[in-house]
Amino acid sequence: MATDVRLKEELPAITDQLVETYTECSRLNHLAHEPLPNRDAVADIVADLFEVLYPGYGKRQNLHIGNIGYYVGSLVDSLHDKLTTQIARALRHELCHERDSAVSAPVPEPWESPSEDKPHTDCEKIAQPKAVELLRRLADVRKTLELDVEAAFRGDPAARSHHEIIFCYPGLEAITIYRVAHELYGLGVPFIPRMMTEFAHAKTGIDIHPGATIGPGFFIDHGTGVVIGETCHIGRGVKLYQGVTLGALSFTKDDDGGLLHGNYKRHPTLEDGVIVYANATILGGQTVVGTRAVVGSNVWLTESVPPDTTVVLEKPKLRLKGAKPNTEPLTYEI
Structure with a gap:
């Protein structure tokens, strides 16, 4: 570690300069009491969704018909809580701080619309049905993904098996995340669908907008x-x-x-x-x-x-x- 104390004496001034920019460049910071969706938490949700959609390919192996119900049930229960919390954070920020500038999410239902006379909207109460509805749709998402995997197998002579496609193909990973994010987008959830597809973009180089x-x-x-x-x-x-x-x-x-x-x-x-x-x-x-x-x-x-x-x-x-x-x-x- 450096030992020149004179240089460290500059740090308070540097801090003051940065703090000044938090007023001048206010769009680059979020200094309110309402927390935003957490990147790590959303990434964790994506990982759990992969476990539900492709059981046996990820963190937990040695799964069989006798224990799959218990394992998926525990994941679904956990996803309910995680999704509700993160969706509520996204909605709260959207409703309280971006009333006039929401540009990416679909128009919300009238009962969800932000209003100056509703400063204390119960965002958890709005978020929970959206979380449950997403979980309800996962069975249909799996049916669509099976067709995507089959299309990859039929369309690529280098593919040796469906297992290889699920394990290895970045295209399928990006499509999988898109299909879940698209459902959230259709449910009027801000921020989180785009966060999900940008995780896929960063990892695979494939940029699919959730809309x-x-x-x-x-x-x-x-x-x-x-x-x-x-x-x-x-x-x-x-x-x-x-x-x-x-x-x-x-x-x-x-x-x-x-x-x-x-x-x-x-x-x-x-x-x-x-x-x-x-x-x-x-x-x-x-x-x-x-x-x-x-x-x-x-x-x-x-x-x-x-x-x-x-x-x-x-x-x-x-x-x-x-x-x-x-x-x-x-x-x-x-």
Whole structure:
């Protein structure tokens, strides 16, 4: 440890400078009494959800039909408490501190709407039914995930088994977290759905907004760099490769020239059976890629494509140059 006491004497001044910024840059701090959702707690919820959705693949093994009910029951009971606490924190912050700037969550029901004359809303009472409803939907989520796993197995000749896909494929991990987060998003839970999908984004490189609508049998091959925007609609049996962007072409602005926030349709629609190859970019809320269409690598697409259509770039010319001693370089055009 450094021993120059003179340098340590600067620390109070540094602290004062930082504290001053907490007033000047107030958007960068949360200095209220109501706690925000806890990142570690939400990550713990995600881990428990994986245990419920894929029992025997994670922390607890040696599970069988005789003890699975007890194990899952204990997880569900724990998830109820954890979800209720974190959802209540998210709702409390949304209701009390961001009444006029909530931009990512769906419009709440009238009885949930923030109001100046309801400063003491019982957020736990609102959060608990949402937590229970999410847990109620997990059985259906598992049925959809089984179709996603099967799509990966059918769509990737390198896959040796369904077990390998569940253990190893980052695309399935991102899709799994998205499917749970999407349910929370639909229940009007702020912050937590996006926190979940950003955990997946950081780990897998796959960025799926929880507001996107994605049908069953969805497969992301390799995955790194895939971006799926909030208002995307993706049908059944769609396959994406790495680097695909399903984004917005332009943004609506308000009267002052600022971006209009909200979930108006900004991102494309991919109908059933579409395949999009690596590094393709598809933009725009009015862009519809028709059923069973194929979009080739590196395509930039901002207009709709009819069903059963293949979209590719014109074949580029490649030049291979080689040189031999005392000769001119040889050029080959392909």
